[in-house]
Amino acid sequence: MKTETASDLGIRVAEARELAGMTQAELAAVSDLGRTVIAKIEAGSRKLGAAELVRLAESLRRPVDWFFLESPPAVVSRRSDPNIRGLSAPLDARVDWIARDIAYLHQLDELPKYERFVQAPPESVDGAARAAGALRRHLEVPDGPLRDLQALAERIGLFVFSLNLGVDGGDAAYVAVEDAGVVVINGKMDPGRRRFNLAHELGHHVFQDAYAPEVRLSPQDDTERLINAFAIHLLLPLGDARSLVEEFSADVRLAAVAAGVRFRLSWTAVCAQLRNAGLVDAGSYEDLVAQPPSRVDFIELGERWQPELEAPAVPPKYGRRVLSAYRRRKLTAERAAELLWETLTVAELPDQVELSAEVYRREFGSVE
Structure with missing residues (x-):
């Protein structure tokens, strides 16, 4: 869809304002245009000058072309989904913007070459684990830590951007663009959480979802639960978890600390995988979760965490x-x-x- 009239442009301004969760008065204040002016622009009864449009675009966190050209189809679908709409305006705006960038570079034939890796969505936790193993083999990392997950994702056409969206800016979002995909990660999140979010969105990309809701660590939806399982098995295969416990002579806590450091996982995800591997029972799992690692643990281990996806970062x-x-x-x-x-x-x-x-x-x- 192209914006051709003042009325069309006004509709787009109103839509961007609503997506940003702003009232006309709030937009008027940040853009310094006045509420009456904003109302007339949205009603299509006042022309919008180029300089004014730039001010509105900056205030609404949108590229200028957003007001003239429709977003890629998956972005439009995600934007209109009642389960997603308005949950995190900064994240939604960025994934929309970057999806346009990817589509633009695709038209210029300037995207890096990639080879898609596609699988059927899993129907069980075991299926999710098998899918994770298949992707690891495709990436030629059948076991051990996955280093530089952003670069690995790019190899299969998933372009990952880490941006500082603030503590209330959401976690991550995915949309498909042509046969590629875009993920925006909130770089303000904990490093382990950033990697888990990316692994989760890799699942959506591999399983050919057009778009995805935000990641939830304890989702109610079965599909999201299975993609969480895919993410955990991708980042820390069960065989590696068992090997770590053997390495540290059954000192499960130190093995868990090592897993977090070497595999760059959040403490919650590490503990969950140790439970999945049958290495801790329900009671020990709860105790382990309740005692996240301290500086003493890292010094005793003698290893350091190497964070990834620090914002800003582009593929x-x-x-x-x-x-x-x-x-x-x-x-x-x-x-x-x-x-x-x-x-x-x-x-x-x-x-x-x-x-x-x-x-x-x-x-x-x-x-x-």
Whole structure:
């Protein structure tokens, strides 16, 4: 859908305002346009100048083109789903924005190459574990820790962005774009939670969901529960959990601390997987959950946590392609910086020096 009239534009402004959870008076205050002006714009009875539109877009956390072009289909479906709508406006706005960016780069033929990995949704916890094992084998990491989950996800067409959305900005969101997918992770969350959220959204991508609700650690929905099981088995296979307990001579607590550090998992997820593996009973599980690791535990273990997905972070190959497109003058400096989501400023962008065909072929595998 294209916005063609003042009335169409007014409808889009009103929709963006409602999605942001703002009243006309609140939008007027942050945009400094006045409530009467906002009301007339939304009613289509007042034209909107370019500078005013930019102010509204910034106030509503939307790209300017959002007011003229419809979002990708999965974003529209997610936006209209009554189970999702309005749960976390900052997260919803960012996933919409980035899905547009991915669709735009897809049209430019500037997305990194990827190979989709698709499976049927699991019907049981055992099926979820098998699906996780199949993905690990596809990624050529059948066991052990999955390092740099963001880069691994990019290999199968899931483009993951970690942005600081604040403590009330939601956890994570997924939408499909063409045959690729977009995940936005709230980088303000705990590092272990960020990885679990990404593993969960990987499940939605692999099982070909068009979009997904926010992650819940104790979901009521059976599908979400099974995708949680997929995420836990993906991050910490049962065999690895058992090996850790053997390594630490049945000292389950120290084994759990090691699992959290080496596999970069939240304490809750580690304890749950130890229970799944039959390594702790119900009572021991509750005791373990109630006593998260302290600095003493980490010193005794002699290992350190290496956090991932610290905001801001963009997919590694995606970032390279954006810079390459900028250097080849397919993107303006402002557009390149926008696509890189504060990982670089305009001032930090490299010179626009043409890449030779040989260099381009070596880096990206083809020449336009």
